[in-house]
Amino acid sequence: xTAATESSDRETQAYLPDFCTAATLFVVVLIxxxxxxxxxxxxxxxxxxxxxxxxxxxxFILWLALxxxxxxxxxxxxxxxxxxxxxxxxSFLLLLLMCLVVAELAxxxxxxxxxSLIIDDTHAGFIARTFAIAAIVIALTMRYxxxxxxxxxxxxxEAQSRISALQALIRPHFLFNSMNTIASLTxxxxxxxxxxVEDLSDxxxxxxxxxxxxxxxxxxxxxxAIYQRIEKLRLGDRLKIRWDVSDLPMRASIPSLTIQxxxxxxxxxxxxxxxxxxxxxxxxxxxxxxxxxxxxxPVAADARRKNDGNKMAMTNIQQRFELAYGSRASVDVEESxxxxxxxxxxxxxxxxx
Amino acid sequence: xxxxxxxxxxxxxxxxxxxLDDMPGYxxxxxxGNGREAVDLAARLQPDIVLLDIRMPGMDGIExxxxxxxxxxxxxxxxxxxxxxxxxxAFEVRAIGYVLKPVRRSRLEGALEQAARLAASxxxxxxxxxxxxxxxxxxxxxxxxxxxxxxxxDISYFQADQKYVCVHHDNGEHLIDDSLKSLEKEFGDxxxxxxxxxxxxxxxxxxxxxxxxxxxxIVLRDGSHDDAxxxxxxxxxxxxxxxxxRAS
Numbered sequence: 001x002t003a004a005t006e007s008s009d010r011e012t013q014a015y016l017p018d019f020c021t022a023a024t025l026f027v028v029v030l031i032x033x034x035x036x037x038x039x040x041x042x043x044x045x046x047x048x049x050x051x052x053x054x055x056x057x058x059x060f061i062l063w064l065a066l067x068x069x070x071x072x073x074x075x076x077x078x079x080x081x082x083x084x085x086x087x088x089x090x091s092f093l094l095l096l097l098m099c100l101v102v103a104e105l106a107x108x109x110x111x112x113x114x115x116s117l118i119i120d121d122t123h124a125g126f127i128a129r130t131f132a133i134a135a136i137v138i139a140l141t142m143r144y145x146x147x148x149x150x151x152x153x154x155x156x157x158e159a160q161s162r163i164s165a166l167q168a169l170i171r172p173h174f175l176f177n178s179m180n181t182i183a184s185l186t187x188x189x190x191x192x193x194x195x196x197v198e199d200l201s202d203x204x205x206x207x208x209x210x211x212x213x214x215x216x217x218x219x220x221x222x223x224x225a226i227y228q229r230i231e232k233l234r235l236g237d238r239l240k241i242r243w244d245v246s247d248l249p250m251r252a253s254i255p256s257l258t259i260q261x262x263x264x265x266x267x268x269x270x271x272x273x274x275x276x277x278x279x280x281x282x283x284x285x286x287x288x289x290x291x292x293x294x295x296x297x298p299v300a301a302d303a304r305r306k307n308d309g310n311k312m313a314m315t316n317i318q319q320r321f322e323l324a325y326g327s328r329a330s331v332d333v334e335e336s337x338x339x340x341x342x343x344x345x346x347x348x349x350x351x352x353x
Numbered sequence: 354x355x356x357x358x359x360x361x362x363x364x365x366x367x368x369x370x371x372x373l374d375d376m377p378g379y380x381x382x383x384x385x386g387n388g389r390e391a392v393d394l395a396a397r398l399q400p401d402i403v404l405l406d407i408r409m410p411g412m413d414g415i416e417x418x419x420x421x422x423x424x425x426x427x428x429x430x431x432x433x434x435x436x437x438x439x440x441x442x443a444f445e446v447r448a449i450g451y452v453l454k455p456v457r458r459s460r461l462e463g464a465l466e467q468a469a470r471l472a473a474s475x476x477x478x479x480x481x482x483x484x485x486x487x488x489x490x491x492x493x494x495x496x497x498x499x500x501x502x503x504x505x506x507d508i509s510y511f512q513a514d515q516k517y518v519c520v521h522h523d524n525g526e527h528l529i530d531d532s533l534k535s536l537e538k539e540f541g542d543x544x545x546x547x548x549x550x551x552x553x554x555x556x557x558x559x560x561x562x563x564x565x566x567x568x569x570x571i572v573l574r575d576g577s578h579d580d581a582x583x584x585x586x587x588x589x590x591x592x593x594x595x596x597x598x599r600a601s
Contacts (some may be wrong), residue, residue, distance in 0.1 A: 173408075176435035177362070178452035184368035234362050272361075275387055275411040300410065 003008070016087060017145055019073040020203060032065035033058060035137055063273050064102055064134070067342070068095050088142055088280045096131070103130035143326065157323050171264065174231075181234045196233055199226045204319065208254065214349075217291075218250040231267055238277025245284035245293070252291060252348045255324045260343050263297040263315045270297035270340060291348050296334075296341030354465070357400035358384040359391040359417065360433065361409040365454065367554075369404055369433070372458050379465065388412025389502060391419045392493070396500040400428050401470045402558035404452075407434045407483075412490060415480045420493040421472050423500060423530060430466035437559075440483035447475055488539055494519055494527035501527060505543070509557045509573055510584070511536055545597045547571060548587035555601050561586070561594070 017024050039061075040054035045103045072079075072091060079087040109125055119126055178200055185193035206223050215223075221243075232239055241263065259282070267279045280296040285292050314333065321329045321344070331348035354380050358362050360366045366384045374520055382398045385391040387409050395403060403421065407414040418430050432451040434440060444451045449471060450464040491502040507523040517528040519538065537544065537552055544552040559574045571584040586594050 172436040176454050177365075178367060180435060180456065181362070181364040184364040184371065187371055188367060234364060236363055272408070272409045281446040 016072065016076055016091065017149065019069050019076060025069055028065050028069050029062065031137075031141060032061045032075050033135075035269075036061045038131070060106060063091075063106075064099055067102060068138075071095070071098060077184035081104050089148060092138055092142055096135055099130060099134040099138075100127065103127050154323065157319055160319060169268070171268070174264065175269065177234055181230075183300045185233070189190075191231065196230060199230050202226050203230070207257065214253040215256040216250065216266055217248055217252050217254055220254055220256060220259050221245070221250075223261055226262065227260050235267070235271065235277065238274070239271055240277070240279040242279055242281050243302060245282060248284040248291060248293070249286070249348065254346070256346065258317055258320065259293065259295070261317060262344075265313050266295055266340070270299050273300040274298060286348070287345075289348055290345055292343060292345050294341055294343040296339055298338055301338065317344075354402060355382040355398065355400040356380065357382050357391065357398060357403045357428070359386075359388070359403060359409070359414065360384075360406040361386050362406075365406065368454075368456060369461075370462055372456060375458070376462060376465075388414065388417035388420075389491075391417045391490065392502060394499055395421045395428055396424055396498065396590050398460070399424075399426060402431060402465060403428045404433055405433050407432055407440055408438055414485070415476055416491070418471060419473060419476050419480075419489060420500060420502065422471070422476070423493045423495060423496075427470050429470050431468045431565045437483065437552050440479065443479040443482040447476070447479070449479065455470055465575075477522040477528050488542075492531070494520060494529045496527065503527070505540065508554055509575075510551055511544070512552075527540055545590075545594055547594055548585065551584070553584070555597050558598060561598070 016054055019028075019309060036054060036058040036155070039057045043053055044050050071094065074345075075094070079090055082090060103126065107123055118143070121129070178196070182193050182196050182200070185196060203223065205227050228239075228241055237272055263280060263282070271278050271280065280295065280297045282295050283295070284294075318331045325346050329344070332343045332345070334341045334343070356373055358366050358369045358373075358381060360369070363386075366386075370381055372382070373381050379402075382400045385394050389405065389412050391405065392412075394400075394514070404419075405414040406420060409417075414432060418432075421430070430443050430450070432440070432444065432449065433454060433456065434451065435454040441451065441453075443449075450468045452460050452464050475574050481499055491504055492508065494501045494503060498569055503520060503522050503524075509521045509523075511529075511533060512519050512521065513533045514528075518527050518531060518533055520529050533550065533552060537546060540552070545555050546552050553571060553573075561569050561573045562572055564570050564585065569586045571586060571594075573584075
């Protein structure tokens with residue numbers, strides 16, 4: 001399970017395709033051959049001349065392509081570690097440099113063995129042409145790889161966030177405890193049991209919507225209020241939530257189910273483990289074009305439970321924020337001996353409705 | 354059969370009460386909302402069976418069960434939980450009784466019939482496997498028929514006295530059943546051994562000083578050292594004690 005998550009994490013973080021696989025090699029050879037055909041077609045005069053041109057340029061370009069693939073196969077790990085933009089810029093420069101070296105070698109070999117039979121151009125002319133063509137083709141290929149890796153990345157991210165959104169909200173602990181509360185209420189207070197079933201259904205309905213959906217702050221707070229009602233039945237006076245969010249524009253949009261899981265975490269890891277309960281504080285401000293929402297809760301000093309579930313919910317929110325806002329949003333956690341707080345910062349966008 | 358219900362959530366306690374009321378042969382002797390209260394009530398009411406929630410604030414169910422074992426007639430334990438995959442795996446392996454919430458009547462009947470006393474070692478294993486620190490938060494001392502729970506933070510030192518170990522804490526001294534060796538294993542992080550027969554809380558040590566006959570003794574934060582005989586550091590342990598003091 002952990003290994004699988006890690007490897008899928010690595011796949012989402014990789015920008016360069018894996019050049020060591022046969023599939024990538026095939027694509028590279030295909031592109032190289034297409035470039036050779038284009039070059040030969042551009043110089044078309046007679047069919048014989050065309051075939052000779054094609055085989056000459058194929059021979060040279062395939063060498064370049066195969067060596068490039070080998071180089072990237074070896075250096076991928078290092079390139080990836082330098083960061084996204086740098087990885088692409090460095091690959092571009094490396095490949096270009098390699099092309100120039102190979103061109104120079106080809107020229108020299110041609111001098112020694114072929115006596116300029118194959119390359120009929122001046123030294124400088126040949127190198128300059130190789131440089132220009134290689135730069136254009138490599139740049140286009142890089143761009144193609146970049147776009148397709150971004151596309152793959154967003155698909156994986158979205159799939160992951162959908163799954164983890166479900167896992168995050170329907171935390172089994174919450175679901176079964178709520179069911180137990182309802183079972184108890186059916187005898188003592190059927191009316192309240194009825195309400196609890198309705199609330200729970202509404203909550204589950206929200207989770208079954210696509211996690212990509214944005215919602216308004218107003219709706220997100222309503223969902224959270226429903227959740228709060230259910231938890232209140234179970235925890236009674238131990239649970240208090242103070243909302244200080246009147247500064248926020250209620251029509252602003254937010255990825256759905258981002259505030260509710262934070263409250264759930266605050267209850268599960270904080271309030272539930274305090275004998276006298278405590279108060280979850282939700283605050284919200286407008287900061288220029290950004291909205292800042294933070295949720296904080298007291299924690300028990302002697303909590304014996306290791307916090308493994310918490311990480312999952314936080315990862316989930318981080319992923320969904322990244323998917324929705326890229327680098328324009330942030331999720332920060334602050335921990336002290338007796339408080340835990342999470343701050344969401346994201347650009348304000350109003351929904352059309 | 355007298356049953357004690359322990360759960361921090363009122364509706365959950367109510368639910369168990371409803372189910373037990375319908376079952377002949379079982380009487381609800383009382384209910385408790387947390388581990389501490391549960392241990393006190395167990396000592397007072399002497400139930401045959403305790404229905405014990407695992408996740409509770411303050412003292413969780415597994416620690417409460419560990420303390421109940423110190424009673425003269427320890428009750429049989431049935432754990433209740435909404436969802437706790439690791440604990441459940443541990444229960445399954447050791448055939449420890451448990452019921453899942455929402456509690457089903459037939460399942461509760463089955464668990465009550467098979468409820469058994471649990472050995473302390475079994476509980477420690479369960480705690481370790483369920484991702485709960487197996488370190489207790491309290492030490493349990495028996496005072497006449499009552500169980501006294503001494504928070505670890507209140508303890509100055511443990512001292513072995515022939516057969517028993519005596520715990521010296523903010524509110525007095527009491528004899529306990531734990532052995533010094535097992536205490537050292539469990540609380541070695543915060544206690545240090547100063548001689549064959551004593552473990553001292555590192556954060557309670559003020560300084561070390563010399564007695565008239567050249568021995569090293571411990572002065573506690575509260576200034577006490579008059580029972581100096583007990584708090585003399587044996588030569589073999591001086592280096593270790595100094596190291597721990599520097600590290601703290």
